[in-house]
Amino acid sequence: MSASPYVTSITRQSDDFPGWYTDVVLKAELADYSPVRGCMIIRPYGYAIWESMRDELDRLIKATGHKNMYFPLFVPRSLLLKEAEHVEGFDPQVAWVTRAGGRDLDEPLAIRPTSEALIAEGVKDWIQSYRDLPLLMNLWNNVVRWELRTRLFLRTTEFLWQEAHTFHASEEEAAAEVATGLECYRVVAEEWLAIPVISGRKTEHEKFPGAVYTRAIEAMMRDTKALQAGTSHMLGQNFSKAAGIEFLDRDNVRRAPFGTSWGFSTRMVGATVMAHGDEFGLVLPPRVAPIQVAVVPIFRSEEDRVRVAEAIDRVLAALGEDAAGRAVRVEVDWRDASPGFKFNHWELRGVPFRLEIGPRDLAAGQAVLVKRTDRSREAVPLEALPHTLPGRLDAYQRELFERALAFRDANTRRVDTYEAFRTVVEEQGGFILAPWCGDGGCERRVAEETGATIRIIPDDSPDEAAACIVDGRPSERRVLFARAY
RNA sequence: CGGGGCGUGGCGCAGCUUGGUAGCGCGCAUCGUUCGGGACGAUGAGGUCGGAGGUUCAAAUCCUCUCGCCCCGACCA
Numbered sequence: 088m089s090a091s092p093y094v095t096s097i098t099r100q101s102d103d104f105p106g107w108y109t110d111v112v113l114k115a116e117l118a119d120y121s122p123v124r125g126c127m128i129i130r131p132y133g134y135a136i137w138e139s140m141r142d143e144l145d146r147l148i149k150a151t152g153h154k155n156m157y158f159p160l161f162v163p164r165s166l167l168l169k170e171a172e173h174v175e176g177f178d179p180q181v182a183w184v185t186r187a188g189g190r191d192l193d194e195p196l197a198i199r200p201t202s203e204a205l206i207a208e209g210v211k212d213w214i215q216s217y218r219d220l221p222l223l224m225n226l227w228n229n230v231v232r233w234e235l236r237t238r239l240f241l242r243t244t245e246f247l248w249q250e251a252h253t254f255h256a257s258e259e260e261a262a263a264e265v266a267t268g269l270e271c272y273r274v275v276a277e278e279w280l281a282i283p284v285i286s287g288r289k290t291e292h293e294k295f296p297g298a299v300y301t302r303a304i305e306a307m308m309r310d311t312k313a314l315q316a317g318t319s320h321m322l323g324q325n326f327s328k329a330a331g332i333e334f335l336d337r338d339n340v341r342r343a344p345f346g347t348s349w350g351f352s353t354r355m356v357g358a359t360v361m362a363h364g365d366e367f368g369l370v371l372p373p374r375v376a377p378i379q380v381a382v383v384p385i386f387r388s389e390e391d392r393v394r395v396a397e398a399i400d401r402v403l404a405a406l407g408e409d410a411a412g413r414a415v416r417v418e419v420d421w422r423d424a425s426p427g428f429k430f431n432h433w434e435l436r437g438v439p440f441r442l443e444i445g446p447r448d449l450a451a452g453q454a455v456l457v458k459r460t461d462r463s464r465e466a467v468p469l470e471a472l473p474h475t476l477p478g479r480l481d482a483y484q485r486e487l488f489e490r491a492l493a494f495r496d497a498n499t500r501r502v503d504t505y506e507a508f509r510t511v512v513e514e515q516g517g518f519i520l521a522p523w524c525g526d527g528g529c530e531r532r533v534a535e536e537t538g539a540t541i542r543i544i545p546d547d548s549p550d551e552a553a554a555c556i557v558d559g560r561p562s563e564r565r566v567l568f569a570r571a572y
Numbered sequence: 573c574g575g576g577g578c579g580u581g582g583c584g585c586a587g588c589u590u591g592g593u594a595g596c597g598c599g600c601a602u603c604g605u606u607c608g609g610g611a612c613g614a615u616g617a618g619g620u621c622g623g624a625g626g627u628u629c630a631a632a633u634c635c636u637c638u639c640g641c642c643c644c645g646a647c648c649a
C-alpha cells in the first residue's frame with residue numbers, strides 16, 4: 088500500500104498506528120501543525136467536533152449548577168509558589184513571561200498551566216460565610232504546558248479545555264462534587280463520543296499535584312493502549328489554606344473550605360479518532376459528527392443534474408426537522424469531482440452515512456444509503472428518508488459504542504502472576520486487571536520493567552483478597568494496568 | 573542532553589558522489605471531454621534549493637558555522 092498513487096492515502100492502521108493517527112488528523116483536515124513547536128492549528132472540521140462535545144458538556148455543567156466565568160491567562164509567580172506540591176509538580180512544564188513593555192518584569196508571570204492557584208486567591212474575599220458556599224465555577228479557556236513530546240490533540244503545548252473549580256463547606260459535599268464532575272465526563276464520553284470508559288481513582292503517583300486524590304475515566308484506543316479521558320480532583324483544603332480562604336461555619340467556627348477541580352480537553356478529539364477510526368480514516372459518532380449525511384449527486388446531462396437537484400431539495404426540506412424536532416446535518420457535495428473521489432473524501436472524514444442520488448434512483452423513486460462503518464448499501468425510497476434517517480443515526484451511535492465496548496472487553500485480561508503479566512503486556516497489550524498491594528515501589532517497578540502503568544483503581548472492582556503480582560503482599564482488589572498515551 | 577536521519581514550488585521526492593544557472597509525480601488555475609468507487613487531454617501559474625559565511629569564473633551540489641524538524645534513548649501527572 089505504500090505505493091498508492093493518491094495524495095490522500097493514509098498509513099495503514101495495522102502497520103503503524105501512530106503514523107495512521109497523524110495522517111488521519113492531517114488529511115481529514117482536523118488540524119495542522121503551527122509555526123510554534125508543539126502547538127497546533129485546529130481547522131474548521133476538527134473544531135466543529137470539539138464544539139459538539141464542548142456544547143454538550145457545557146449544558147451538563149450548567150445543569151448541575153455551575154456558572155461559567157473567566158480568570159486571566161497570567162499567574163503571578165508568587166501565587167503559583169503558594170501550594171508546595173502543586174508548584175513542584177508543574178514547575179518543569181510552566182512557561183514564563185519575564186519581559187513586557189520593553190523591560191524586565193519585577194515578578195515573572197506564568198502562563199497558566201491550570202488555574203487552581205489563581206482561583207484560590209481570586210475567590211478569597213467572596214467566601215465569608217457558609218452561606219456563600221458551595222461556590223460552583225467553570226472556565227472555558229486555553230492552558231500551556233511545556234511538553235517534551237507532543238502529538239496532535241493528544242498532547243500539545245497549548246490546548247483548549249474546561250476547568251471547573253468549586254469550594255464546599257464539607258469534605259463529603261466536595262467528594263460528591265468530584266463524582267458529579269466525573270459523571271459529566273462519563274456521559275459525554277459514552278453517550279456522545281461512543282467511547283466506553285472505566286471510572287476510578289488514580290494512584291498517589293499519578294494524581295494531580297496538590298490534590299488529596301484524583302479520580303478519572305480511562306478509555307481504550309484501537310491499538311489497545313489506554314487514554315485518560317477526564318480527571319476530577321479532590322483538593323481538600325490544600326489550596327484554601329495556601330491562599331488563606333476561610334469561612335464562618337454554622338457553629339461560628341472559622342474553617343477552610345474544601346475544593347475540587349476537574350478538566351476535560353481537546354485531547355478528546357484525538358480520543359474519538361483513535362477509538363473508532365479504521366483503515367479508511369475517521370469514523371465519527373453521529374452526535375458529534377459535523378456532517379451526518381453527505382449527499383453525492385450523480386448525473387451526466389444538465390437535464391439529469393436539474394432533476395437530481397430537485398429531488399435533493401425535496402429531501403432536504405423534509406429533513407429539516409423530524410417528528411422529534413431534530414435536524415439532521417446534511418452536506419450536499421456539488422463539487423466538480425468524480426463520484427468516486429467524493430466517496431473517498433467523505434469516508435476519510437468519517438461521515439456516518441453517504442446518500443447517492445442519480446438518474447437510476449430517480450427512476451425508482453429511491454436513493455442509495457451507504458453506511459460508513461461497513462460500507463453496506465441500501466436502496467431507500469425518497470419519501471422514507473426524512474423519518475428513517477434520525478433513527479438510523481441513533482442506531483449507528485449505539486453500534487459504535489457497542490463495538491468499542493466489545494473491543495475493550497476482548498482486550499481486557501485478568502492476570503495473577505508477574506510472569507503472566509509481562510507476557511500479556513509484551514504479546515497482547517490491552518487492559519490488565521491484576522492484584523496490587525498499594526505500594527509505590529511495586530508500581531514503579533512494573534512501569535520500569537514493562538512500560539505499563541496503573542491507569543486507575545476501578546470503582547467497580549470488587550473486594551478480592553489476593554497477592555500483589557510484584558511482591559506477593561496482600562492485595563484487596565484488582566487495579567487496571569496498561570500502556571498509555 | 574547523547575546517538576542517528578532530514579531540510580529543494582502547497583504535499584511527496586529526484587538532482588549532490590563527479591560544481592555549469594532546477595526537474596518529476598500529486599495538488600492548484602483555465603478550457604474541453606467525463607461522472608453509480610479516487611477520470612482524461614491541452615494549456616498555464618508557482619521554487620532567492622532552511623539561514624549565514626567561505627572556496628570558485630561559476631555552488632542545490634564542496635568547506636565551516638548556525639537554525640529547525642523527525643526517530644531512538646533519557647525525562648515526564
